Amino acid sequence: MSRRRAVLCLVMTALSVLDLVPVRSDQTSGDAVRATLSLAxxxxxxxxxxxxxxxxxxxPAVAATNPPVxxxxxxxxxxRIRVGSGGVMLPNHAPLVVAEQFSLLxxxxxxRIDLGLGRAPGTDPVTSWALRHGGGGVSDDAVNHFPQYVDEIIAMMSLEGAGLSLRGGTHLLRATPHAIGVPTVWLLGSSEYSALLAAEKGLPYVFAHHFSGKGTAEALQxxxxxxxxxxxxxxxxxxLTVNAAVAESTEEAERLAQPQLHQMLALRTGQPLEAQLLVEDAEGRSLRPDQQQLVDAMAQKxxxxxxxxxxxxxxxxxxxYDVDEVMVNPVTGAYRGTEAATSPTREDTLRLLVK
Known part of the structure; x- marks a missing residue:
């Protein structure tokens, strides 16, 4: 791509932000939340x-447990910025509860509100069981009911509401009384299933390119x-979604990406998860050749x-990928001594991208 072409494209491509509310080893959950509010x-x-x-x-390294909150x-x-879920993992929740939450928002x-819906668990099997049986009453078959649940949420959030057939009668369900607008519903996914379902239902769709960088072109096609x-x-x-680490120099950006790369290495290889390392701690860890190869492959994406x-x-x-918007997940870590309730390098990533 020519330099002129890149400049012209830059004017046309909108930028958005994906935030997992990362928790560093020097932070409490409250610190991480305050850092997110500053980043937003x-x-x-x-x-x-x-x-x-x-x-x-x-x-241990993610405080984004409850998107509506x-x-x-x-x-x-x-x-002014639109705020939404990327996403609500629908099999964990009763559709009416999700509809009520986002109608109120x-x-x-x-x-200003987007409701992104996904069908992945977003957790380990034990926690998934607790979410679905610990009070919410969502069944293990909820994943198979995902298309139905999407329809129910859209209907219940609509101005007309949804009719529920029960005991020989039809009962009207509205997520909120006297609504004058509804959130925009998006389907999120990392497989062809979600792409085809979004197409069938005529909904906007986002493929999780930031997960692995594989299968994006096929899903969007x-x-x-x-x-x-x-x-x-x-x-x-x-x-399009992508992980991003930006600094004044490439060498600095590569240093700042190390804590998140180590986090993803642990996730991909089944190692115990921990709070996100500080940059100096990530640099102090030695990796086996096979681990370094995996880290390098992830960084390339x-x-x-x-x-x-x-x-x-x-x-x-x-x-x-023929898109006019890119959503960046700012993954830069922090140095030792950074104020706990801040994430200055993540803020710098956002600033430097529009500098």
Whole structure:
């Protein structure tokens, strides 16, 4: 891609943020949440399009356990940016509860709320069991009912509500009374199943490119080729997600990416998980050749570099996958001595991308 082409693309490609609310070894959960609120404020000021919070459970390095709660906090701390879930793992929750939560968020922050839905557990099997049987009453078969649950949520959040057939009668269910707007529903996934389901239902779709960087082109092609227009959406709508570490120099960006790379190495190889390492601690750990090879392969799929190089990588991705929006997960770690309730290098990643 020519330099002129890259500059022209940069003007056209919108940027958004994905946040897992990482917890470093020097942080409490409260520190991590406060750092996220500061990061969201930076994204809002810089003109990022949307800010999505993930759902993961029982993980030492992730505080994003409850997207609706985090969305409420982030939306309250910002002024214009769209805030949403990336995503709510629907098999963990009763559809009515999700519909109620996001209808209330939309009522409080009109035209700013996105509801991204996924069907992965977002956790280990034991925690998944506790989520589904510890009070919520969601069945183990919830994954198979995912398409039905998506339809139910959309219907219950609609202005008309949904009819529930029970004991010979039809009962009206509304997620909230007197709604004047509804959140935008997105389907999220990392397989062809989710792409085809989003196309069938005529919903916007996001493939989790930041997971592994594999299968993205195939999933997006399936989505676009099979898309059926719906009342919610007339034509396919999607964007790209990517892990990003940006600093003033490529060498610095590579250093700052190490803690998250070590975290992903542990996750991929079944090692015990722990809070995210500080940069110096990650650098102090030696890796076997096979582990280093896996780390290097993951890093190749991420955006890591100085501002010019990082922006060029993002524009290449946008052009390759024909999207006009890229959602970055800022994965830069922190140095020893960083104030606990801050994440300055993650904020720098967002600032340097629009510098």
């Amino acid at each position: 404020g930076v994204a809002d000021e810089l003109g990022y399009r949307r800010y999505w919070l993930a759902e993961h459970h029982n993980m 985090m969305i409420a906090m982030v939306a309250a701390a910002t002024d 939309e009522a409080a922050y009109p035209d 399936l989505y676009r080729a099979n898309f059926q227009p719906s009342p919610e959406l007339a034509e396919p709508k999607t964007f 991420w955006v890591i570099g100085d501002p010019d190089a990082a922006r060029a990588q993002i524009e290449d991705l946008a052009a390759t």
